[in-house]
Amino acid sequence: MAKIVVVGAGVGGATAAALLAKKGHDVTVLEAHIYPGGCAGTFYHQKYRFDAGATLAGGFHDGGPHDVVGKALGIEWKTHPAEPAWQVHLPDRIVTRYGQQDAWHDEIARAFPNQASALAFFRNMETMSDAVWAFAARQPAWPPANIGDLLQTTRALRPSTLKTLPHLFETAGAWARRSGLHDQAALTFLNAQLLISAQTTADNASALFGAAAYDLPRKGVNHVEGGIGTIAVQLVEALKKFGGQIHYRHEATRFETQNGRIVAVHTNKGARFECDYCIANLTPWDLARLLGDAAPANLIRETHTRPDEWGAFTLYLGIADQAPNQHLLSLPVEHHQVIGEYGKALGEGNSIFMSFSMPNDTTRAPSGHRALTISTHTRSANWWALRNKPGGQAEYEARVVQYSEQMLNLAERALPGLRQRIRLQLPGTPVTFKFYTRRHRGGVGGFPFTSIFRARGPHTGFLNAWLVGDSIFPGQSTAGVTMGALRVAAQI
Numbered sequence: 001m002a003k004i005v006v007v008g009a010g011v012g013g014a015t016a017a018a019l020l021a022k023k024g025h026d027v028t029v030l031e032a033h034i035y036p037g038g039c040a041g042t043f044y045h046q047k048y049r050f051d052a053g054a055t056l057a058g059g060f061h062d063g064g065p066h067d068v069v070g071k072a073l074g075i076e077w078k079t080h081p082a083e084p085a086w087q088v089h090l091p092d093r094i095v096t097r098y099g100q101q102d103a104w105h106d107e108i109a110r111a112f113p114n115q116a117s118a119l120a121f122f123r124n125m126e127t128m129s130d131a132v133w134a135f136a137a138r139q140p141a142w143p144p145a146n147i148g149d150l151l152q153t154t155r156a157l158r159p160s161t162l163k164t165l166p167h168l169f170e171t172a173g174a175w176a177r178r179s180g181l182h183d184q185a186a187l188t189f190l191n192a193q194l195l196i197s198a199q200t201t202a203d204n205a206s207a208l209f210g211a212a213a214y215d216l217p218r219k220g221v222n223h224v225e226g227g228i229g230t231i232a233v234q235l236v237e238a239l240k241k242f243g244g245q246i247h248y249r250h251e252a253t254r255f256e257t258q259n260g261r262i263v264a265v266h267t268n269k270g271a272r273f274e275c276d277y278c279i280a281n282l283t284p285w286d287l288a289r290l291l292g293d294a295a296p297a298n299l300i301r302e303t304h305t306r307p308d309e310w311g312a313f314t315l316y317l318g319i320a321d322q323a324p325n326q327h328l329l330s331l332p333v334e335h336h337q338v339i340g341e342y343g344k345a346l347g348e349g350n351s352i353f354m355s356f357s358m359p360n361d362t363t364r365a366p367s368g369h370r371a372l373t374i375s376t377h378t379r380s381a382n383w384w385a386l387r388n389k390p391g392g393q394a395e396y397e398a399r400v401v402q403y404s405e406q407m408l409n410l411a412e413r414a415l416p417g418l419r420q421r422i423r424l425q426l427p428g429t430p431v432t433f434k435f436y437t438r439r440h441r442g443g444v445g446g447f448p449f450t451s452i453f454r455a456r457g458p459h460t461g462f463l464n465a466w467l468v469g470d471s472i473f474p475g476q477s478t479a480g481v482t483m484g485a486l487r488v489a490a491q492i
């Protein structure tokens, strides 16, 4: 039985911890915050329970990563299919993302009537997506760090994987153009889907990863009872059931190393936890920070050369849903993506994603109210520049107001009357995310998925330590970090 310390109870850390506890190891999780989940956590404020970042979860389908973990740990996930998954409000039309295949194909034909090739292109993406998801379900160890990983990856290949080869080196954008997709609305739609699922737009997104990411609704996305944070809560329950422990308010402040191994983790409480193996649910920058002088040269180089991750600007809104006799927000779906203007870069308030708690869900909001999370991609550097500028507080706050207004205007366009129903409004910037998740500069969502050959593996430079979380392949989302955690747990 090995002594394993896991730093961080995000979905990646909590998954790896619970799987290893089930195997009989002595697992201790150190979590800086007072509840688990990190970017996929749910927090309580004035009678509302808000999803902090993630709001919709994929990967619960048969053979999907959460399904595999749930079966291994005996977890009955508290999830309900979201069908349709979400609506995309383009400047001049609404596209409903049905998961049901025929309904979705009819919707493509209806939404993009001027673009005959749209249906064929998106269907091709779905074919590739099936091959990629099937490959992923066989748990390849990508990117390979040694001969064992390479063999495991090779064993995951099947004849059906071969059909992905023509797209191995191209971007989703190049593929779209080659397929004759030129319509501004269809391209904006594609870009908007990829920004939220692959963290970059079509011209930079790997075609294959882009296909798998675009196709999430067809694979099935889910609401989680009590908010997205229930996923991590259920994982922590499983951890404890199998004898593991978790210490909240324990922030790891230093990794102690000896002879190429991490031998102990020190915390802000002055505690020292010895370990045979260590799992860090951290970004590479935070790993390097905790290693201090012991950080390997490769890791230091990585932290100097990788561009920062995206940040998120968020609004958490308590919404009065009920007029005297009706749900005025009788929405066809709970999740909406709204695009401001065509021809303008997405993110920075020109695209938002908004998610309501389910109607009548009194675990999330008082009766007659809904908890709403709205987010937009934003560059963290601009927020930190103002935060760190002497006397920059007023400018920082003005920026918060400007972003809030811009996002509320878009939200109001999609759901007229929303503004007057706001009863509580809390903003979140990358500075807020840094405070609550401890992530480097409050960056979120891992690295943009530009090429499968630039994917980062779980290696740390230490023989007995691995990274989990959205910095490692396949990256962001609760499903993505679960795949990474499955790999690391299996290796240990």
Ligand SMILES: Cc1cc2nc3c(=O)[nH]c(=O)nc-3n(C[C@H](O)[C@H](O)[C@H](O)COP(=O)(O)OP(=O)(O)OC[C@H]3O[C@@H](n4cnc5c(N)ncnc54)[C@H](O)[C@@H]3O)c2cc1C
Binding pocket: 007, 008, 009, 010, 011, 012, 013, 030, 031, 032, 033, 035, 036, 037, 038, 039, 040, 052, 053, 054, 055, 056, 057, 058, 250, 251, 252, 253, 281, 282, 286, 312, 314, 375, 436, 437, 438, 439, 444, 445, 446, 468, 469, 470, 471, 475, 476, 477, 478, 479, 481
């Ligand atoms: C606005 C937004 C919207 C998103 N939407 C979706 C979505 O709809 N669907 C989806 O699947 N994904 C979504 N994501 C992405 C998803 O939330 C993340 O990719 C995923 O949750 C990251 O998990 P992780 O394992 O990397 O852990 P993280 O979320 O990074 O959590 C890390 C944990 O470690 C703890 N920690 C950090 N440092 C220390 C330390 N030194 N000591 C102790 N503890 C520490 C933190 O407190 C935290 O609990 C969204 C993200 C954001 C920000």
